[in-house]
Amino acid sequence: MMTLAQAGDSSAYERLLKEISAYVKALVRKKLMDLAQVDDLNQDILLAIHKARHTYDSTRPFMPWLHAIIRFRLTDQLRKIYRGKRFEELDLDRDYHETFSEGPAKEDIDASLLDALHHLPDKQRQVVELLKLEGFSVKEAAVKTGMSESALKVSAHRAYKAMRVWLLKSGGSDAR
Numbered sequence: 624m625m626t627l628a629q630a631g632d633s634s635a636y637e638r639l640l641k642e643i644s645a646y647v648k649a650l651v652r653k654k655l656m657d658l659a660q661v662d663d664l665n666q667d668i669l670l671a672i673h674k675a676r677h678t679y680d681s682t683r684p685f686m687p688w689l690h691a692i693i694r695f696r697l698t699d700q701l702r703k704i705y706r707g708k709r710f711e712e713l714d715l716d717r718d719y720h721e722t723f724s725e726g727p728a729k730e731d732i733d734a735s736l737l738d739a740l741h742h743l744p745d746k747q748r749q750v751v752e753l754l755k756l757e758g759f760s761v762k763e764a765a766v767k768t769g770m771s772e773s774a775l776k777v778s779a780h781r782a783y784k785a786m787r788v789w790l791l792k793s794g795g796s797d798a799r
Contacts, residue, residue, distance in 0.1 A: 626681040640669060647693060654697060660704070668696045735793065739786040747782035754779055 628636035647668050651661050671692050679688050740748055746768070753764040765775045 625676065625679050625685050628676065640672075643672065643689065644669060650693060651697060654701070655704075660700070664696060664700050667700070668693055671696055735790060736786070738793070739789045742789050743782050743785055747778055747785065750775055750778045751782045751786075 624635045624639040624642075628639055644665060648661060648665050651664050651668075655661050655664065672689070675692060679685070740751060743751065749768060750764060750770075753759045753767060754761070759767065761772050761775055765772045768775060770778065
C-alpha cells in the first residue's frame with residue numbers, strides 16, 4: 624500500500640494510515656501506561672511516517688522501515704518521560720548490606736504462614752525454617768539435616784506445595 628500511496632493514491636494512503644495506527648497503538652501500549660501518552664506518541668509516529676514516506680524504498684520490505692520509525696520515536700518519548708524523573712539518592716553513610724542480608728524475623732511473618740508451617744511434617748518444617756527463616760543455602764541446609772541437596776530441594780518443594788494447599792483451604796493468606 625505504501626507504494627500506491629507514494630504514487631499518489633490517497634485512498635490507499637488513508638487505508639495504510641488506519642492500519643498502521645491500530646498496529647502502532649498496540650505496540651506502544653505495551654511500553655507506556657498513560658493512554659494520553661500512547662495517543663500522543665501514535666500521532667507523532669504517524670506524522671513521522673508522513674514526513675518520511677518519500678524515503679521508503681518499494682523494493683525493500685515495509686515492516687522493517689516502519690519499525691525503525693516506531694523504535695526511534697518511542698525511544699525519544701521514553702527519554703522525555705524519564706529525563707524529568709528524580710531517583711532516590713543513596714545515603715552513603717547507611718549500611719544497606721544489613722538491610723538486605725537479614726531474613727524476616729519469625730514475629731514479622733504472617734500468622735497464617737506460621738500456622739501453615741506448623742501443619743507440616745517435622746522434616747519439611749525444618750527444611751523450610753532453615754531455608755526461609757534462617758537464610759541457609761541449600762548446601763548448608765543439606766549438611767545440617769543430613770540430606771542430599773536434591774532430596775532437600777524435593778522436600779522443600781513438597782513443603783511449599785503443602786503450605787499453599789493448607790493456606791487455600793483455610794483462607795489464611797493470599798496464597799499465589
